[in-house]
Amino acid sequence: MRAVIQTGYGSADVMKLKELGKPTPGDGEVLVRVLAASLAAGEYFGMRGKPFPIRMYIGFPKPKKHFVVGLDCAGIVEAVGPNVSRFQVGDEVYGECRGSCAEYALAKEGGLAPKPANLSFEQAAAVPTSACTALLGLRDHGKVQPGQKVLINGASGGVGPFAVQIAKALGAEVTGVCSTRNVEMVRSIGADYVIDYTKEDFTKGDARYDVIMDNVGSHSLSATRRVLTPNGLHVPSSGHAGMGWVIAASLAGLFVRQQAAPFVAVTTTESLLALNDLIGAGTVAPVIDRTFRLGETAEAFAYLDEGHARGKVVIAV
Numbered sequence: 499m500r501a502v503i504q505t506g507y508g509s510a511d512v513m514k515l516k517e518l519g520k521p522t523p524g525d526g527e528v529l530v531r532v533l534a535a536s537l538a539a540g541e542y543f544g545m546r547g548k549p550f551p552i553r554m555y556i557g558f559p560k561p562k563k564h565f566v567v568g569l570d571c572a573g574i575v576e577a578v579g580p581n582v583s584r585f586q587v588g589d590e591v592y593g594e595c596r597g598s599c600a601e602y603a604l605a606k607e608g609g610l611a612p613k614p615a616n617l618s619f620e621q622a623a624a625v626p627t628s629a630c631t632a633l634l635g636l637r638d639h640g641k642v643q644p645g646q647k648v649l650i651n652g653a654s655g656g657v658g659p660f661a662v663q664i665a666k667a668l669g670a671e672v673t674g675v676c677s678t679r680n681v682e683m684v685r686s687i688g689a690d691y692v693i694d695y696t697k698e699d700f701t702k703g704d705a706r707y708d709v710i711m712d713n714v715g716s717h718s719l720s721a722t723r724r725v726l727t728p729n730g731l732h733v734p735s736s737g738h739a740g741m742g743w744v745i746a747a748s749l750a751g752l753f754v755r756q757q758a759a760p761f762v763a764v765t766t767t768e769s770l771l772a773l774n775d776l777i778g779a780g781t782v783a784p785v786i787d788r789t790f791r792l793g794e795t796a797e798a799f800a801y802l803d804e805g806h807a808r809g810k811v812v813i814a815v
């Protein structure tokens with residue numbers, strides 16, 4: 499099968515298309531014939547090998563032999579391993595695979611769900627990691643309630659458009675923060691207010707927010723807390739700002755009423771099924787920036803690495 503492997507740490511030219519053997523599903527695993535994959539911010543952290551702990555997953559001092567990149571996938575079940583009960587050969591699925599930038603990839607049964615019927619494979623592949631991050635960040639960790647004021651900092655990238663739509667679905671009044679060229683897109687997916695960060699600093703405004711989901715970490719914690727309500731909740735989801743920022747955000751809650759709720763998102767069948775309901779109802783839809791072919795995965799990484807994708811970057815396999 500054709501697969502994109504990571505041959506080192508650095509810029510996108512470490513991504514190489516190779517011929518590898520087709521994997522065999524083990525206990526509880528599903529072999530997916532991948533029709534589309536998508537990239538998330540975590541993958542370009544992996545490409546650079548920074549922050550350093552990400553190498554525990556990819557390999558020290560260089561990536562493991564034949565480390566296939568990509569997590570999110572949509573495709574068709576090709577084979578199932580022992581003790582798989584929810585899926586059978588031929589099912590259309592989406593979710594998290596190991597090495598989704600390939601013609602075939604293995605997934606744990608618990609990381610997959612039936613593909614939403616109203617999405618193409620390319621659209622479905624854009625959903626898993628970013629939408630689960632938005633769902634868990636807002637519903638479970640942000641505990642967003644109807645009528646609350648929610649601000650999404652970084653409303654236009656991979657996670658942000660899902661966060662805007664999910665916060666609306668939870669009944670919140672939503673403010674999205676993005677740059678000028680994305681203002682119309684963020685408004686079109688349902689944000690009640692949009693702040694263009696190139697013209698206005700949300701931490702200096704008069705509005706106060708019950709929940710701030712921060713996908714960027716572009717402001718100090720004290721500036722961010724200034725625009726939280728007295729019992730407001732900061733959901734720092736940004737890997738861009740580094741672990742120190744996330745830990746500091748949590749520790750700050752020891753001294754002030756406003757708490758921070760950092761979290762690591764995991765893609766599970768339960769979360770994907772909740773998303774299927776929202777997607778099926780037309781309440782949430784993926785925003786796709788660009789679609790690359792499998793042989794163009796290095797170009798896709800380079801594009802994502804610029805940090806300004808508008809929605810998701812998809813790989814058609």
Ligand SMILES: NC(=O)c1ccc[n+]([C@@H]2O[C@H](COP(=O)([O-])OP(=O)(O)OC[C@H]3O[C@@H](n4cnc5c(N)ncnc54)[C@H](OP(=O)(O)O)[C@@H]3O)[C@@H](O)[C@H]2O)c1
Pocket residue numbers: 538539540627628631651652653654655656657658675676677678680695713714716734735736737738739761762763764805806807808809
């Ligand atoms: N906690 C978890 O488990 C988890 C899971 C997945 C992802 N994440 C984290 O979530 C973060 C966001 O991921 P992503 O995929 O959405 O990243 P992304 O696609 O790189 O998006 C970042 C967005 O931030 C915007 N941006 C840049 N500077 C900004 C600023 N000063 N103010 C407001 N927006 C700004 C960019 O928009 P413009 O082009 O308009 O500048 C871009 O659209 C990453 O740091 C990632 O590590 C966390």
